[in-house]
Amino acid sequence: xxxxxxxxxxxxxxxxxxxxxxxxxxxxxxxxxxxxxxxxxxxxxxxxxxxxxxxxxxxxxxxxxxxxxxxxxxxxxxxxxxxxxxxxxxxxxxxxxxxxxxxxxxxxxxxxxxxxxxxxxxxxxxxxxxxxxxxxxxxxxxxxxxxxxxxxxxxxxxxxxxxxxxxxxxxxxxxxxxxxxxxxxxxxxxxxxxxxxxxxxxxxxxxxxxxxxxxxxxxxxxxxxxxxxxxxxxxxxxxxxxxxxxxxxxxxxxxxxxxxxxxxxxxxxxxxxxxxxxxxx
Numbered sequence: 001x002x003x004x005x006x007x008x009x010x011x012x013x014x015x016x017x018x019x020x021x022x023x024x025x026x027x028x029x030x031x032x033x034x035x036x037x038x039x040x041x042x043x044x045x046x047x048x049x050x051x052x053x054x055x056x057x058x059x060x061x062x063x064x065x066x067x068x069x070x071x072x073x074x075x076x077x078x079x080x081x082x083x084x085x086x087x088x089x090x091x092x093x094x095x096x097x098x099x100x101x102x103x104x105x106x107x108x109x110x111x112x113x114x115x116x117x118x119x120x121x122x123x124x125x126x127x128x129x130x131x132x133x134x135x136x137x138x139x140x141x142x143x144x145x146x147x148x149x150x151x152x153x154x155x156x157x158x159x160x161x162x163x164x165x166x167x168x169x170x171x172x173x174x175x176x177x178x179x180x181x182x183x184x185x186x187x188x189x190x191x192x193x194x195x196x197x198x199x200x201x202x203x204x205x206x207x208x209x210x211x212x213x214x215x216x217x218x219x220x221x222x223x224x225x226x227x228x229x230x231x232x233x234x235x236x237x238x239x240x241x242x243x244x245x246x247x248x249x250x251x252x253x254x255x256x257x258x259x260x261x262x263x264x265x266x267x268x269x270x271x272x273x274x275x276x277x278x279x280x281x
Contacts, residue, residue: 038263046075
């Protein structure tokens, strides 16, 4: 159950950022990275690691989704001097969280000096040319959740709630990712991401509709985080791991167990991609 409301949002950001700032200490993370389902290995491979559980941050809810550990991980990318602040897991609306709950850790990272957000997730492929095990760089997004973290009075006191979204995914960061993927032999597609409420998977009819809208991938996260990050001027990159073909594509009938199995086989190329991107920031 959420303790966060429009009335106490500014206080929550103040209290939460103080705890997160103490955790970060003298470190200067070059990016905040939200690690989606089954993608924890990148953070596990960092050096000088330390952790802060979401439950120890005032007003933050804890993760309950499979594969989400529910903690911040601060560490240095091996072979570099680059430090990153990772979220090993995220909050979803289908867990009972509000859009404000989901946006809060993004605003906290920004308050602590992080100005680049890399958000990742497991997604289904609507585009039939994509393959399970590919990664997809988000070029744009469709918010089909019916929610927005900027609704209310308090977000407008942080920055204007009327956020331009022309380049919600930073073009320069996309170029970095494409270059790294080519050099490090990582299969990286590009496409439009569609975010849903969940938790039920999509129907074949819904997938046909989303395809007609121009969506290439679909999942149940990311969009609120991107809106919150752009709200405060953060540069954003979004990457999905294609863990399944969307419902009805080539007869696909996705389920959570198969998705987690695929994610487990893709941890190494994902870590290779992320290490290269962070090194280039």
